[in-house]
Amino acid sequence: MLAYLTRRLTSLILSLAVASLVIFLVVEVAPGDPASYMLGLNAQPDTVAALRAELGLDVPRWERYFAWVGGMLQGDFGTSYTYRTQVSDMIADRLWISLPLALFALTLSTLVAFPAGILAAAHRGKPADMGVMAATQLGVAIPNFWFAMLLVLLFAIRLRIMPSGGFPGWDEPLLALRALTLPAIALALPQAAILARVLRSSLIDALGEDYIRTARAKGLTRGQALWRHGLRNALIPVLTILGLQFSFLLAGAIIIEQVFYLPGLGRLIFQSISQRDLIVVESVVMLLVFAVILVNFLTDLAYAVVDPRLRRRA
Template sequence: MLRYLLRRTIVMGASLLAASVVIFSVVELVPGDPASFMLGTGAQPETLAALRQQMGLDDPLPLRYAAWLGAILQGDFGTSFTYKTPVAPMIGERLQVSLPLAVLALVLAVALALPVGLHAAAQRGRVGDGLAMGAAHLGIALPNFWLAMLLVLVFAVHLRWLPAGGFPGWSDPLAALRSLMLPAIALALPQAAILARVLRSSLVETMGQDYIRTARAKGLSRGQTLRRHALRNALIPVLTILGMQFSFLLAGAIIIENVFYLPGLGRMIFQAITQRDLIVVQSAVLVLVAAVIAVTFLVDLAYAAVDPRLRRA
């Protein structure tokens, strides 16, 4: 198990290094000059040259990458070109919205998908299976931004149960959770549909194994066999989807954050791109990539916990 952990840790470190190179290179090669954007089209050449020198834009690309990476390793994410404030507090403030939103959406998705997937597998080929998978297909087909607007119309405008948008901060936890509930549902329903389909397919495949037939021959019902024997062995593809979903929910909620006016990380990246604030884009995207790689590492550990063969290997 220790060798497995060491090997995965080395892979995670190498992935982070490669990701930092790609992120820095892609952002730097995007057309446009941040200094020209900040000063406007009527800026004097001398002023423009002074600002470029101050921002370090005239340095060679490898030198700028080394300086940026060295500062990142020391916890210094730089200073925003637009807001003239350190980037690290900006990212931390936005993560206070995006991270709880992603966790809440994932919890809701799992809570919906597990019973639906188990029910569909237990009712394979019957009416219950068809209804569950039909609902899953509908959930996958619905765009989450359209679903978000529908939720606002029903639960915020007509019923007035939940706020339509905005985020009051965590000084009032109950109000904060209420403001995150509708966007979390809008994000969770399509992901729950995907997860339910994967779980159902994995369970159906597992139910054809010899040890499942042996358990049935000993007198266990189909439902008991599903819960006691098939579910754990069907979890590996489900864990893969869960890791991918959390990464998507953390990094891909830009549209939902804009629909609900949430000051999250995705919205900050979108604003930084439009403002050509490269240091914010680079640092925020690197944080998201690091989160994705960390989640992948945790999923690998979950594989080892679920499948003892990985630990022995």
Template sequence: MSLFFLKRLSSFMVTLLAASVIVFAVLELLPGNAAQVILGETATPESLAAMEEKLGLNLPAHVRYLQWVGGMLAGESGISISYETPTAQLMAERLQVTLPLAIMAMSLTVLLSLSLGIYAASRQNRAGDVGVMSLSQLGLALPNFWLAILLILLFAVHLQWVSAGGFPGWTEASGGGIWEAIKALLLPAMALAAVQTAILTRVTRSAVLETMREDFVRTARAKGLSRRQVLWRHVLRNAMLPVLTVMGLQFGNLITSAIVVENVFVLPGIGRLIFQAIANRDLIVVRDVVMLLSVMVIVINFVIDVLYVWIDPRLKAVS
């Protein structure tokens, strides 16, 4: 297990390094002047020179890269041009919205998709299976931003159960509270979870059906175990590998796709931060947020790789 973990850890570190190089290269080394992009075409030569010095553009590219990476490792981030605040502080504040939103959406996705996928697989080609697959097809066809608008019209405008947008905060001192914050994130989480639930339901159904055709399932049935006992004791764990793979990809996708949904619901999360940074031409914030999202996706995939061996120890021998 230790050798497997060291292999995965080394791959994780190499991937992080490659991601940092790509993010830096895209925003720093492409043709064009970053200071000109930030200040606009009407900027004077004096203001351009001052901005270039502030951004460190007067230094060689490799020096800027090492300073950026070294600063991140030391816990020192760049200073936002538009907010005049360290990007780490901005991202920490916005993650208080985005992470709970992604966790809520993923929880809804896992709960619904596993239940529906197992239900459909246990009733293959019957009415329940056809109904679940039809609903999943509908979920795949719905853009999350359009579903978000429908949810606002129904629950916020017509029924008036929740507010149409905004985030009150997690504490009563900020005018909100835990329950109020959860209510504000519920509709966005539902909008994000809809498409992911449809995808994971289909993957779960296919994985369960494929596992149920294995020899060990027939052996368990021959020993007298009921179909339900075989499903819960033997099939589910062996069917979880492809499901877990998709879950890892989906969690990363939920964080990145929150950009659109957060803007629909006017949530002060990471998605809205990067949207505002692009509008303000704040390339420092854009670079650090993109790197943060990359790190989160890479970390999630690393955790999924480790969980593979916990679910199926046989993988340790071939890794």
């Protein structure tokens, strides 16, 4: 187990190093100069040069890269070019919206997908299975931003029982959760459909294995064999999807945050790109990449917990 953990940890560190270099190079080669953008088209060259020196843009790129990475290792993400505040403070403010939204959506997705997938696998080829598969096909086909607008039209405009957008803050937790409910549902629908289909397929494969037939021969019913033996062995692909879904929900909710006017990380990236605030873009994207790699690392550890064969091989 220790060797398995060491290999995964080494892979995590190398992935972060490569990701930081790629992110920095991609953002730096993007057209447009932050100083020129901030001062406007009619700015004098000496004024632009002075602002570039103030922002630290006049030093070589390799120095800026190592200064940026060194600062992140110490918890310092730099200072925003536009707002002149610490990027870490901006990220902390927005993270307390994006992270609960992702966890809320993932919880809703799991609560819907697991019963649906198990029901479909347990009744393969029957009306219940066909109904679940039809619903999941619809969930995969519907874009989440279009579904989000339908939710706003129904629950916020017509029924007037939910807010259409904005975030009141966590001073009143119930109001905050209420504001995140519609965005979480919009994000959870397609993820629940994908997860239910993967769980169904994995369970069907597991139910065809020899150990299930042996369990049935010993007197277990099909349902007992599914719950006691099939479900655990079907969890590895499901854990993979859960890890990818959390990463997507945390990093890919830009459109949903725009629809509901949520001041989260996705909206911060969108605003920073439009304002050429490079240090914010680099730091937020790096944080999201770190979250994705960390979730994959934890998923690999979950594999070892679920499947003892991985521990023995390690």
